[in-house]
Amino acid sequence: MKVLVVGNGGREHAIAWKLSLSPKLTKLFVAPGNAGMADVATLVDIAAKDQDGLLKFCKKENIDMVIVGPEAPLVEGIVDRFRKEGIKIFGPTQFGAQLEGSKVFSKELMKKLSIPTGEFEVFESAEKAMDYVAKKGVPIVVKVDGLAGGKGVVVATSMPKAMEAIHLNMVKKVFGHAGDKVVIEEFLEGEEASVIAITDGTSVRLLASSQDHKRIFDGDKGPNTGGMGAYSPAPVVTDELEKEILQKVFLPIVQEFKTSGHPFKGFIYAGIMVTPRGFKVLEFNTRLGDPEAQVILPRLKNDLLEIFDAVMHENLHSLQLQWKNQDCACVVIASEGYPESYEVGKKIAGIPTAKEDPDIQVFHAATKKQDGDLVTAGGRVLNVVGLGRGIFEALSKTYNAVDKIFFDKMYYRKDIGYRATTRAAR
Numbered sequence: 167m168k169v170l171v172v173g174n175g176g177r178e179h180a181i182a183w184k185l186s187l188s189p190k191l192t193k194l195f196v197a198p199g200n201a202g203m204a205d206v207a208t209l210v211d212i213a214a215k216d217q218d219g220l221l222k223f224c225k226k227e228n229i230d231m232v233i234v235g236p237e238a239p240l241v242e243g244i245v246d247r248f249r250k251e252g253i254k255i256f257g258p259t260q261f262g263a264q265l266e267g268s269k270v271f272s273k274e275l276m277k278k279l280s281i282p283t284g285e286f287e288v289f290e291s292a293e294k295a296m297d298y299v300a301k302k303g304v305p306i307v308v309k310v311d312g313l314a315g316g317k318g319v320v321v322a323t324s325m326p327k328a329m330e331a332i333h334l335n336m337v338k339k340v341f342g343h344a345g346d347k348v349v350i351e352e353f354l355e356g357e358e359a360s361v362i363a364i365t366d367g368t369s370v371r372l373l374a375s376s377q378d379h380k381r382i383f384d385g386d387k388g389p390n391t392g393g394m395g396a397y398s399p400a401p402v403v404t405d406e407l408e409k410e411i412l413q414k415v416f417l418p419i420v421q422e423f424k425t426s427g428h429p430f431k432g433f434i435y436a437g438i439m440v441t442p443r444g445f446k447v448l449e450f451n452t453r454l455g456d457p458e459a460q461v462i463l464p465r466l467k468n469d470l471l472e473i474f475d476a477v478m479h480e481n482l483h484s485l486q487l488q489w490k491n492q493d494c495a496c497v498v499i500a501s502e503g504y505p506e507s508y509e510v511g512k513k514i515a516g517i518p519t520a521k522e523d524p525d526i527q528v529f530h531a532a533t534k535k536q537d538g539d540l541v542t543a544g545g546r547v548l549n550v551v552g553l554g555r556g557i558f559e560a561l562s563k564t565y566n567a568v569d570k571i572f573f574d575k576m577y578y579r580k581d582i583g584y585r586a587t588t589r590a591a592r
């Protein structure tokens with residue numbers, strides 16, 4: 167099969183790497199990809215948002231399957247459009263992608279299906295939202311309805327912060343129409359985890375659980391980022407909890423989409439808060455997580471292309487997913503200053519040495535070739551990923567590999583996986 171992966175981050179590199187191992191694959195393209203992906207695929211210089219360009223390329227190359235990594239093209243309806251043109255594409259339709267693209271849609275769906283989630287109200291007026299917050303008190307969570315590149319959620323610990331968030335979203339419109347509505351949600355305390363399922367519209371298979379580290383500094387301090395590291399499995403997600411999440415979250419959602427005439431094909435990612443009174447769903451995404459994909463896919467024993475193909479042919483019931491009995495850790499190496507301003511164009515050394523250990527993968531997030539050198543090209547630059555027996559070995563292999571890599575002003579967290587190691591050491 168000839169396959170095109172759309173996207174250019176660490177998640178897409180992990181997907182492309184895993185697909186490259188499939189005996190069913192004849193040719194792999196990524197658009198636009200990054201320098202690291204050139205090892206496993208042919209790079210095509212078309213942006214992920216350029217649907218016309220991608221469509222033309224797929225027709226010219228007779229692409230058998232398109233895999234979309236990031237959320238924006240899904241929310242913009244790439245799947246509907248490509249399907250209409252007769253191109254096989256993996257992922258939800260625009261209707262299904264609302265699960266990620268609209269917090270109002272997803273919260274109302276959860277309410278309808280009695281899926282455990284924080285108490286909430288939806289507001290279209292800043293004044294009413296402010297009155298509600300004044301009545302409820304802090305801490306409280308303010309969420310813009312639409313996509314906001316991971317910046318649309320404010321956990322407000324003071325009244326001025328909550329009011330400011332409402333003002334910025336609804337009056338100043340810092341996220342444009344994404345802020346026409348806001349969800350004000352109860353603050354939940356507990357441990358977060360990511361549970362991702364894949365569905366063909368009827369059958370559901372759970373992927374291995376994982377946890378990511380969203381904050382920039384050690385101890386989960388500082389501003390949110392696109393993710394500074396991750397590991398799989400997440401010890402907080404017990405087998406029992408996994409079953410409960412399947413029964414109470416994924417099966418009802420997939421059934422609901424099916425009966426409403428919009429069968430959902432693709433990934434459903436549930437961001438979970440495990441609280442002392444059980445789990446609650448914080449959010450849904452309709453794609454693989456980044457950096458969760460980087461720690462889940464190396465543990466998957468199955469052929470990923472076979473799984474995608476089973477989804478396309480509504481045949482997922484015939485597959486069981488198999489996981490390596492190893493833990494996987496990912497440390498993100500970023501440019502110092504990220505998530506604010508940082509420098510790019512720094513030469514990167516040491517990746518071949520880091521990859522001498524067969525349990526290590528280096529998935530690129532933002533790199534490019536410049537005059538024959540590999541250089542940094544963004545905030546999050548590399549994902550160093552290691553498999554090991556248990557979380558301690560996975561982390562120690564990963565950090566050993568990180569030590570072999572160098573570029574000027576590189577930054578990474580030193581405490582990835584601390585929740586899992588603390589639990590394991592108990």
Ligand code: AMP
Nearest residue numbers: 284307319321351352353354437448449
């Ligand atoms: P979301 O995009 O809804 O997952 O929110 C992004 C992040 O904000 C989550 O990963 C949590 O860390 C935090 N968050 C979201 N909702 C809540 C909540 N109700 N209580 C506490 N933290 C939250």
Ligand code: GLY
Nearest residue numbers: 378393455456457
């Ligand atoms: N790691 C969080 C996300 O992919 O949304």
